[in-house]
Amino acid sequence: MSVVFDRPSALTDTLMHYCPGCTHGIVHRLVAEAIDELGILGRAIGIAPVGCSVFAYNYFNCDMIEAAHGRAPAVATGVKRARPDCIVFTYQGDGDLAAIGTAETVHSATRGENITIIFINNCIYGMTGGQMAPTTLPGQVTTTSPYGRSPKIQGNPIRMCEMLATLDGVAYAERVSIDTPANVRRAKKAILKAFRNQIEEKGFSIVEVLSTCPTNWGLSPVEALTWLRDNMIPYYPLGVYKDIDKKEGDMK
Amino acid sequence: MTYNILIAGFGGQGILFAGKALAKMGMNEGLYVTWLPSYGPEMRGGAANCSVVLSDTEIGSPLVPEPDILISMNIPSFDKFTPKIKPGGTLFADCSMIDKKCTRTDINAYYIPASALASDNDLQGLANVVMLGYFLKVTGIFDYDKFLLDITSGIPASRANLIEGNKKALAIGYAYEG
Amino acid sequence: MPKVLMKGNEAIAEAAINAGCLHYFGYPITPQTEISEYLAKRLPKVGGVLIQAESEIAAINMVLGASAAGVRAMTSSSSPGISLKSEGISYLVGCDLPAVIVNVQRGGPGLGGIQPSQADYYQATKAYGHGDMRLIVLAPSTVQEMATLTGEAFDLADIYRTPVIILADGAIGQMMEPVDFSERKPREIPPKDWACTGHGGTRKRNIINSLMLDPEALEKSVRERFERYKKIEETEVKYERFMTDDADIICVAFGIASRICKSAVTAAREKGIKAGLLRPITLWPFPKAAIAEAANTAKAFLSVELSMGQMVDDVKLACECRRPVEFFGRTGGVLPSPAEVTAKIEAIAAQL
Structure with missing residues (x-):
């Protein structure tokens, strides 16, 4: 009998700490599969800053660095410039990438740092227990927007892929989701491409993954997937926002 | 032997360069030297000055609040620093820029129209070197030929015209009879 | 070279x-x-x-x-x-x-x-x-x-x-x-x-982390x-001593302040005051032992800084209250002149 499904070698045997129904596990697996398929485990260096994925250094089977909140792209810049032959990726949440680390994100992108960023957007701060994120939707209730996010009071959410796509240094920006098996397969393809771009020295690649947080959304895992589909995808449309391999008309 | 020298004027008059030339020459002569510039926004067109200390013993403070020698290239620095020259000290003033004389009797004052000499001889921007030529003759701190070699050796071959200019400017200052 | x-x-x-x-x-x-x-x-x-x-x-x-x-x-x-x-x-x-x-x-x-x-x-x-x-x-x-x-x-x-x-x-x-x-x-x-x-598949993975x-x-x-x-x-403690062996008053200063102090100490010596300078080169680790030892013979210390007085605390700690520790400083970007420091040394000498 042949093995048709196994743990990727880029994942350790450590039991993950994520809540039931959380989609971090899926995305970790997709990243690990991509690393395996590209045969880059031995030269991969991952960077996980503060957020729910802060323990990612326990899960990925490559050299790992834990960074300060928001600073992963700067740390990745330092690593990549010191070790251009290594494959450097960051794994960041929405608060990390789009609030406290916006400057590091935008400037590593516009410099065209040859790194890969996996961006988990779940519209909420998970680790600290459900506070408003930069990507929290208008009307969405969080512990720090208990009456629903009001653009007048708390301001508007930020669409990172759209913004980053305007920068010359960005080789590839795509937003994907993991709410259905078909979308998971598309997400895998995008993550593979983001790593392959780095191997081919094409420059900055980011994959934004719309994800769920059943615990802090107060929903069951299945309800959370539906909520993502009904609320997040209309505000954060899926698609390719920048791909230097494609002409403008071919996008999305 | 220690010389505390203050060179002062406007930004753009080559004040810092003149100080560096003295410090570098001192270093090549085996002296202890320090060069400390004024810095910041005032560098850009405003006042500029630098302190140069030349000594045969280790230098403590690089500051020159009371100079043995003041080289003044404009009126504001003349007004500000002339009273601070040590008794028995020396003043060099560019009298084409400064239309007054020092009233102190306890210092030696030397005047040279360095800026006018420079522009009259088509040596724009080299009033500082004219002044250095005069300074060399009066003080005798450094040998003229060595100093000439020293300031021109730093100029890249691509700017060979500057070598001639500096040479001429230094000679004019050195030949000036006050 | x-x-x-x-x-x-x-x-x-x-x-x-x-x-x-x-x-x-x-x-x-x-x-x-x-x-x-x-x-x-x-x-x-x-x-x-x-x-x-x-x-x-x-x-x-x-x-x-x-x-x-x-x-x-x-x-x-x-x-x-x-x-x-x-x-x-x-x-x-x-x-x-x-x-x-x-x-x-x-x-x-x-x-x-x-x-x-x-x-x-x-x-x-x-x-x-x-x-x-x-x-x-x-x-x-x-x-x-x-x-x-x-x-x-x-x-x-x-x-x-x-x-x-x-x-x-x-x-x-x-x-x-x-x-x-x-x-x-x-x-x-x-x-x-x-x-x-x-x-490279040849060693265990390395993790750089500060979370525990x-x-x-x-x-x-x-x-x-x-x-x-x-x-x-x-x-790894590093410091420099300048005329401290017989000094009654030891200035403690680092960086540019120590240069100014060297001039001031020399000037004070010319006036017959036994002054010296202890210059910490490592501020941490601070040369505590050197200052404690100097306190065996010196009568007073003077911390000279370009601040309102910060290192003076460490000098006091190193002296363990055995000697008076005075302070002189200028701040905001003003450099003290050697003459100002010499005057302070003279004032301390007058009280010894």
């Missing part, structure tokens, strides 16, 4: 390259920008990298990344910029990463001024970041020392896996003096087998680090 006339800031930059530092990350700020300008010219010619970062915060984190990847890395700034780096400095400590951080101090607080200052002494020696931590702090007083201590800083950082601070000031940074780059002998550096370089949620584990790691600090205190 012939001496070259250089600015202190440039000497730091050249010495960093000589020490094998090919990765510099910084953000412009007066009065230290010559460091990045110099490196921007030189590094590309020697296969190095300079990135002008989007902020001081990004710059220190790029240093963290490069250091984690096993190469020598440096950043430099001046006081307000250094405050921004404090987060990254704490993370460097928590991750046990070597790095060299230069602070060419200017007057504060706030945006302050741009003239020389030593008012970041407390910050550098007590609290450059949050948490239980120490940093080696080196205080050059000549352009030559800007060079030698920069090389030394990289060695110390690698040997003890700690960030090392070069605490300079605007005057030493901007002034020119002759410097000889062959003066320092490099030390032996342990291999960086902890670095993230890609494990288990209090017992965190305490253990902090205690281990403090064992290293103890060794640094035992073996």
Whole structure:
């Protein structure tokens, strides 16, 4: 009998700490599969800053660095410039990438740092227990927007892929989701491409993954997937926002 | 032997360069030297000055609040620093820029129209070197030929015209009879 | 090797390259920008990298990344910029990463001024970041020392896996003096087998991390680090004594203030006052034992600083109340004149 499904070698045997129904596990697996398929485990260096994925250094089977909140792209810049032959990726949440680390994100992108960023957007701060994120939707209730996010009071959410796509240094920006098996397969393809771009020295690649947080959304895992589909995808449309391999008309 | 020298004027008059030339020459002569510039926004067109200390013993403070020698290239620095020259000290003033004389009797004052000499001889921007030529003759701190070699050796071959200019400017200052 | 006339800031930059530092990350700020300008010219010619970062915060984190990847890395700034780096400095400590951080101090607080200052002494020696931590702090007083201590800083950082601070000031940074780059002998550096370089399938993966949620584990790691600090205190203290053997009054000063004190001490001696100077070169570890020993013979101490008085606390602690410790300082970017310091020495002498 042949093995048709196994743990990727880029994942350790450590039991993950994520809540039931959380989609971090899926995305970790997709990243690990991509690393395996590209045969880059031995030269991969991952960077996980503060957020729910802060323990990612326990899960990925490559050299790992834990960074300060928001600073992963700067740390990745330092690593990549010191070790251009290594494959450097960051794994960041929405608060990390789009609030406290916006400057590091935008400037590593516009410099065209040859790194890969996996961006988990779940519209909420998970680790600290459900506070408003930069990507929290208008009307969405969080512990720090208990009456629903009001653009007048708390301001508007930020669409990172759209913004980053305007920068010359960005080789590839795509937003994907993991709410259905078909979308998971598309997400895998995008993550593979983001790593392959780095191997081919094409420059900055980011994959934004719309994800769920059943615990802090107060929903069951299945309800959370539906909520993502009904609320997040209309505000954060899926698609390719920048791909230097494609002409403008071919996008999305 | 220690010389505390203050060179002062406007930004753009080559004040810092003149100080560096003295410090570098001192270093090549085996002296202890320090060069400390004024810095910041005032560098850009405003006042500029630098302190140069030349000594045969280790230098403590690089500051020159009371100079043995003041080289003044404009009126504001003349007004500000002339009273601070040590008794028995020396003043060099560019009298084409400064239309007054020092009233102190306890210092030696030397005047040279360095800026006018420079522009009259088509040596724009080299009033500082004219002044250095005069300074060399009066003080005798450094040998003229060595100093000439020293300031021109730093100029890249691509700017060979500057070598001639500096040479001429230094000679004019050195030949000036006050 | 012939001496070259250089600015202190440039000497730091050249010495960093000589020490094998090919990765510099910084953000412009007066009065230290010559460091990045110099490196921007030189590094590309020697296969190095300079990135002008989007902020001081990004710059220190790029240093963290490069250091984690096993190469020598440096950043430099001046006081307000250094405050921004404090987060990254704490993370460097928590991750046990070597790095060299230069602070060419200017007057504060706030945006302050741009003239020389030593008012970041407390910050550098007590609290450059949050948490239980120490940093080696080196205080050059000549352009030559800007060079030698920069090389030394990289060695110390690698040997003890700690960030090392070069605490300079605007005057030493901007002034020119002759410097000889062959003066320092490099030390032996342990291999960086902890670095993230890609494990290549040949070793266990390396993890660089400062997160430890288990209090017992965190305490253990902090205690281990403090064992290293103890060794640094035992073996790496550096200071200079100038006419202290028979001195009644010993000035304690570092950096540019020590230069001014040397002139003042010489002037006081000419007036028949037995003055001397003890100059800490390492501000941490502080030369406590040297000051305690000097207190056996000296009658009084005078701490001279470009601040309202910060190091004076450490001088007092080192004296253990056995001798009076006076203070003289100017702040905000004002440099004390040797005459002012001499007058203070005379005033103390009159009371002995």
